[in-house]
Amino acid sequence: MELPNHAKQLLLQLNQQRAKGFLCDVIIVVENALFRAHKNILAASSIYFKSLVLHDNLINLDTEMVNPSVFRQVLDFIYTGKLLSSLDQSSEQNFSALLTAASYLQLHDLAALCRKKLKRNGGKPLPGKPSTPGPLSRLRLNNQRLSTSTPAGPKNHYPTPSDADQPQPDEGLRDKLSDDEMFVGSSARNGNGGNGSSNGNLSSGGSAGEPDLGLDLSKKSPPSAGTATDALSPHSNSQESPQSASVSTTNSASLDDSSTTLPGLDACGSETTDLNPKASEETQNQPDGPPPQKKSRQGARKNEWPKKEASGLKSEDHDRPLVNGVIVGPKDGRSSDQAFQCKDEEDAGENGQDHTDESGQSDGESAGGRGGTGGGNHSANYVYRQEGFEPAFGDNLYVCIPCGKGFPSSEQLNAHVETHNEDELYIKEEGGTFVKEEDEEEAEDLSAAVGPSSFGSEARPFKCTVCSKSYKDPATLRQHEKSHWLTRPFPCNICGKMFTQRGTMTRHMRSHLGLKPFACEECGMRFTRQYRLTEHMRVHSGEKPYECQLCGGKFTQQRNLISHLRMHTSPS
């Protein structure tokens, strides 16, 4: 007794579920595209995936081996057994790319299909050069890692050109590569790579040339085991994963949480952007501990989050390069910078202004290496389009921060920027002085009212040459100095936003991926940060440690006291 078409029907169902994101338990990140899938399916189709999904819910694929468009076809193939090529995808080049990807992902059937197709098309598969630069080294590296029982290099290490250079052929794995695959080894890539890590002199700070995909965004473990957080593994098993070196890993089980509703990030516009509200609701309604005290409210909150994300990543963002224009505001301190940057970015997007066409990669940042004056390839985009500034510069909306010159287009600005050397990458403050604005004075007053200033009177021998702030130790000073750089060293690989600190970027990535490792034991609500949870717990405890000295009002959060104090101090 056998049910005809059983397998086919099953696969069909699974593919439909994938399209809806239903029960998907793994996210594959390819460049700026996210693909949801089922671990079981991936594991069944490739031993490579099998080893990856064992411990990881988030997999980053090497973008030199596979691009979103190709991976979409690969995923379709996995779920359907068919190679669905549209006209533009039936080209030889596409099959070459598919073959590269299939080999990389160890999808042998797909690789065989591609080879067959390529041979049929013209004898020699993959003639000339591969569709992606130098994939053999990557293949070799990749397979090398597969074969080793211990992770190669530090956790989350991302392969760099120099890695690829290391001649460590693994014969056992080499065997796995067909002749077709082997031939592509034309490219022993030189250390400088092809894509702009022009400074061979990258410091160990190492952000340069090191894509930040290899980040473990699930570092946090829940404050306590059990309850709503039980799904979170407190440890990262990436060490155990043979591929940990090439993928970013996460054990955060929040994939089954409502927060996993992913914003549309797929540059291909495939079903990965499909936010199925129903599915979202289904997952959001899953009981995750005791019901929230303010159920409706918190439910609304939960529903907000994908919406907010969606608004944060507008459709035009999908067309942006991964590392796009940096918009740098005047650095006089903290918050103004933030507000400025966000607004500016959005404005630029809405106005359709093109600041994304620059050379893009913010490599060669020499992060942590301040010494080099080697100029090099600073693709900083000093696009600077603040409303208030426009009249001053007329039509020249693209302003070089260091020298203040305005340019009518980003191209011209970038050409100009090249004339600055690295030393000038620091933003010159006007006259080197800081004019304390009224807002700041007010803020200072307010913070004096709520607590001691963060800058005490203890010895701070390390002084910033740009803004004269002083610090206790040189590392902190260095960290601070990055805030003056025109090019922020740490780009988000999903939205391209740039950050001055890696930690901030990592935290930001968590928000993209919906990772909320901190769960409230009382109501099951989850947070991206420990601090938020601490704050939140006051809701349950009723603790209101922040008291207004003027009216005696008490608040659970300091920010609300501050905002309350504004009410007292504002003229109205």
Add this chain to the structure above:
DNA sequence: CTGGGGAGGGGGCCC
């Protein structure tokens, strides 16, 4: 409708 409070979320930045 409006103002104030509560609270979630994101980024900057110092330690």
Add this chain to the structure above:
DNA sequence: GGGGCCCCCTCCCCA
């Protein structure tokens, strides 16, 4: 690299 705190933005609720 992570923790913690500060700031801002925003939304929702309620009087």
